[in-house]
Amino acid sequence: MTYLAPRQGLFAIILLVSFCLQTLLLVISTDQQLSNSRAQKGEQMVAQLIDEARLSLENKDRVSLSVIANRYTSEQDVTRILIKDNNGDILVPVGNAPMQQGDTISQIATKGDAVIGSVALTLKDISKGEIIAMQWPFVIGTMLLHLLLWLIYSYIARPTREQINAISRDVQDLHREQYKQFDQRGYDRELERRQSAPTAAEKETGESDGLGYDVDSLLDSQLNPQADASALHNPLSNTRKLDIHSAVNQYVRTQQNQDTALDANDTDTAASNTTESHAINHAVDSSPNGTKGINSSHQPNNASRLSATRPFDSISVQIVFHDEFNMLERLAPSQRLPYLALCTQLLNQAVTELLKQPLLLGVSALNEPYFDESGAYVMLKADNSHAKVALAGVMLGKLYLMLNKIIHDKHIELSRFALPAKAGVSDNAQVEAMSQLLESVGKKEQMLILLPNGGLKQISNHVQVQSVMRPTTVYERECAIFDGGNDAMIQRLADVRNAVLMIEEAAE
Incomplete structure (x- = not known):
């Protein structure tokens, strides 16, 4: 199974933001460069227009001024030209788009020390779409580069087999730990309920409780003699061990009593309990480690409960x-x-x-x-x-x-x-x-x-x-x-x- 790179969508968003920022910076820088070049060009055109129209402007010859101004409006960047006399009256208004807004460059026309008029030239603004259309090779190249980076990341950053196995082990350990905690809480609640509400059957089997606890205590002392010495100095641990042994023995006795009640009468039950007690004592005395006999006696019962072919009616x-x-x-x-x-x-x-x-x-x-x-x-x-x-x-x-x-x-x-x-x-x-x-x-x-x-x-x-x-x-x-x-x-x-x-x- 092929796994995707981690946070591949987040990386794609980062690349998209990077592409947008690069395009924005490109548009801003190009617009600034074009604005500076058009301003210089406009100042040159106004100065040249004043030189050509100085005589016609002094005589207020509108026809000559219109002919001279129309030559400059043929430029695509020029939208409007206004020529005024020394009193501020408009002599010639010409242009391709008189209502269009843009940068206006104005200059006063003089002859010697006398003011004979003024010339105002308006240059059209360059839209952002035109800038992107002019720079389309750079925009497409940048987009392809970001797409290539995303594909490379998707291939290189995929988790390896060792990383997948490590993550699987961590997840299994987490689920196992949560299930153990859940089982422990359920066991504690069940233990508290059993201790707070003892039944009559539990009271009648009090003597067998003592026998079961003595057997378990004897087994524990034979297996781990150092634990007995530490239990003398730790009463809390000793009490906890007593509760656990009592709960386990109580559960085993309850299951045994239910089975024997369904299969035999009271006389047979007493005889089987006596035989089981002798068997447990014999197993404790004869077993080298004190646990082999008891484990073997409970193994068939557990196997029958977990067997898929167990009988039922x-x-x-x-x-x-x-x-x-x-x-x-x-x-x-x-x-x-x-x-x-x-x-x-x-x-x-x-x-x-x-x-x-x-x-x-x-x-x-x-x-x-x-x-x-x-x-x-x-x-x-x-x-x-x-x-x-x-x-x-x-x-x-x-x-x-x-x-x-x-x-x-x-x-x-x-x-x-x-x-x-x-x-x-x-x-x-x-x-x-x-x-x-x-x-x-x-x-x-x-x-x-x-x-x-x-x-x-x-x-x-x-x-x-x-x-x-x-x-x-x-x-x-x-x-x-x-x-x-x-x-x-x-x-x-x-x-x-x-x-x-x-x-x-x-x-x-």
Whole structure:
């Protein structure tokens, strides 16, 4: 790819200004030279005219004066000649353009010491256009020279391959640094929220918290004994490390509790926790560096979450408000609660009407969604292997965006409060990743899709998607943006939308 020279337009403007200044200086200097030469020529012509017309002027012979003056008006520079007697009366007024303005040269005619009259000769002004027409070779040459300089600069000042690579690295580092700062702020907010509102499940697992922190502390002390010595003298750093370990252990335990609650009963959960605790202790005691066993135990779980071929039988649809200025939080409860109730009613009716479609046979909703300040969450489940649960999630997200668009425009028309929305469709393994993508990448009236290959295969014949521009994380690279659907699906969504709105109008 060929890159242009930097600030090529600015350099062209500078050359244009230079060309205009050179042309202006040329016109000024040429005009000054011509004015001086014409003044000298005019004085010579007046002196010569007085010498020739002295006798006729003394006798006030108008015919002779006219003949003599007409010879001088044949010159192109002379526009008018006035010959006056000693009393100031005009004897002969002749000229090619008597009304034209110009430089006038006057001289008194004398004979001895007696004044016999005066002669006034007017020379025409030379226009700037005539000067440029006379100097056209210089003007065209200067213009071609400036154009050549611009072409030379455009070729020489192009960035080299090394400069392009350096700029690319700087831009990548800048984006990476901004994304790290954004992730850190999001992590701090999540940590504060978790610490300020602990759940009952976290209180019940307090003992395992202590075990997890002891294991991590033991690993850190084995890997870096000098850090323990410095932590004794730096209590602030020690407290920060405690918060990080607690947050990581809390997140791991929450995910493990959710998985075991879906797959086994309470007895099996207790047995698996006991087995996992023995496995962790055995890994710490037997591993040379104290970390190999734990990393290997978590590696299959992480791999399954990031795998493109991971199995799924349920889909989550997240709908959030595009509230850039936190207007919903500042809204009075008397206005906020009815608006959220309206959004909840629309979403429930949309789920009910959409799942009646024959195309989505075998798909059911596991929860009754409701809207709050953070949005709404719908979980769809496939009752059999032939149910198109991924397609149902995508259609539900697009359907609500269509409904919210109509409600938003109507409210704005009536000068009422309303917010645009954005949606995200993912499997259960990527719910948290989709929440982060909606916050960082999602735009208003846009739907993000984060599904494994099986889900993408279900929707490939019905919708079109596009990739995220310039992804910076693994999830952004796997994420797709809804870019349209085929005619059959759009018509089906339009029919469902009209049915929901008719139900809404009947209810009102």
